[in-house]
Amino acid sequence: MIEFEQARREVLKRARPLGTQRVPVARCLGRVLARIVRSPLDLPPFDRSAMDGYALGVPAKTLLCVGGIGAGERFFRTVRRGECVRIMTGAPLPRGADRVVKVEDTDGWKPAGARVVLRALPSKEQNVRRRAEELRRGAPVLERGRLIRGPEAALLASLGFAQAEFYRLPRVSVLCTGDEVVEPGRRLRPGAVYNGNGPMLCALLSAAGFPSRYLGVVRDEPKALKRKVAEGLRGDVLLVNGGVSAGKFDLVPSTLAAAGVRKVFHKVRVKPGKPLFFGMRGKTLVFGMPGNPVSTFTSFTLFVMPALRGLSGLPSGLKTLQAPLAGAIRHETGRLDFVPARMEGEGVRPVQGYRGSADIASLSKADRFVMASGERASFGRGTLVDVLPW
Structure with a gap:
């Protein structure tokens, strides 16, 4: 491990x-x-006005309006002493002008040939955006x-x-396994459970902007699993959900090995998510994820998402913070425990009644994990702990 x-x-x-x-x-x-x-x-590609108003050179209390310039238009004559030009925001500054007075600082819009009264005299470069500034x-x-x-x-x-x-964004394939797993919308036979993990993984990938291909649910049958694994290995990342523990029908590790996937590790000292498998075939990353839904979500958050970010050129570190506990935690020592929790005031409170890696209902009440060290069996209220928001 x-x-x-x-x-x-x-x-x-x-x-x-x-x-x-x-x-x-x-x-x-x-x-x-x-x-x-x-x-x-x-940028800007030319001298331009930063305001709606009048462009001018030498300021005076009254000026003769000699025309107008809208955004995207040009003015072909030079503005002389005693003259001004109506100008819109973003329009090119005409020759002879080096400042703009806002229309609010005048007696209003005037047609060409009319005189404009300035209530405030603009300084040089005022309300002007110079080329390449x-x-x-x-x-x-x-x-x-x-x-x-x-x-x-x-x-x-x-x-x-x-x-x-x-x-390039990684191409991700999602494959779920298990004789007992039924797709949502179908009739639930006795002893079966709905597939919550496949839709969750696809939704998480979609929300993060990663293209995914859903390969469906495959039964615990070696030949069928082998075919689906071969299909998934054509992408950059393969996520296989379920079948990685130590049960009689947990066929994924042996099937991956037969398909040429080289194991890097199998089992991590964390809770939940201990059975996680990680390997590679060529440049394709392969994650065998435990089937319990909280374990699936935890494995995705801790390992899969950082890997996808790394493949995309993004930072791949976990963004943790510290907060005091608003409620005590007791757990088994020996593994780093990711406890579902949510912020409450200035502290973080573990979800009450959480029953472990199958308890997706409790996870839905959380918005982060408390990272409870495996070296301690208990953490009292007020203890400063590491927190991983999602």
């Missing part, structure tokens, strides 16, 4: 970024840049490895990029 931190290291050192692909900027949110981006132009052509804009959010997407588009080079 492998320790928790060692198991994570073994997974993450094999979860290196995949190849790259060009992706439309309109669909790049949450992706990671694979190459540095340099500005192909000055944000970025100069050729300057580095976004570094390799940058996560794209809304502002970065807008910046790329503002520089004229319709596409950019990003790390």
Whole structure:
């Protein structure tokens, strides 16, 4: 059995970024840049007005309006002393003008040929955005490895990029096993249970932006399992749920070995999720996940999601914090225990009545785990503990 931190290291050192692909900027949110981006132009690309008002050169109390400029338009004559031009936000600053007075600081909009009264005299450069004041052509804009959010997407588009080079997202296959497992929506026969794990895994992958392929539920029969495993190994990551413990019908480890999957580890000193299997075939990462739903969710949170982030070029560390316990914890020593909990005021309270790795109803009341060290049997109220939100 492998320790928790060692198991994570073994997974993450094999979860290196995949190849790259060009992706439309309109669909790049949450992706990671694979190459540095340099500005192909000055930003702004020309001197422009930052306000609706009048562009002018030498200020005076009254000025003659000689025309107007809207955004996207040009004004071909020079603004002389004693003149001004109506101008909209974002419009190019005309020759001879070096400042803009806001319309609110005048006696209002006037047509060409009318006189404009200024209630406040603008200083030089006031309400003007100069060419290249944000970025100069050729300057580095976004570094390799940058996560794209809304502002970065807008910046790329503002520089004229319709596409950019990003790390490819891993292709994930999800396979569930078990004679007793029935898909939701079908009739539940005696002794059977509905498949909660398959839909949960697919939903978690979808929410994180990772494309997945659901291979369904396969019976505990070696030939059928072998066929489905072979299909799943065509992707970058295979998640096999169930069949990794020590029962008579837990066929997954032997089937994976027969398919050429090299075992890296099997069983981790954590609770829940001890039976986790991790291996590789070629560059494909393979996770054999225990079938109890809390174990499935815990294994996904601790190992699968960090691996997927690493394959995508994203940071793969667990973002933990510390908080005082709002209720006591007692547990068996020997394994790092991930106890379902939720924030309550300034503290974190373990879910009351939690019955272990099969208790998905209790997990649904939680929004984080308390990480209870295996070296202590109890943690009193007020004890400062490590917490892992999800």
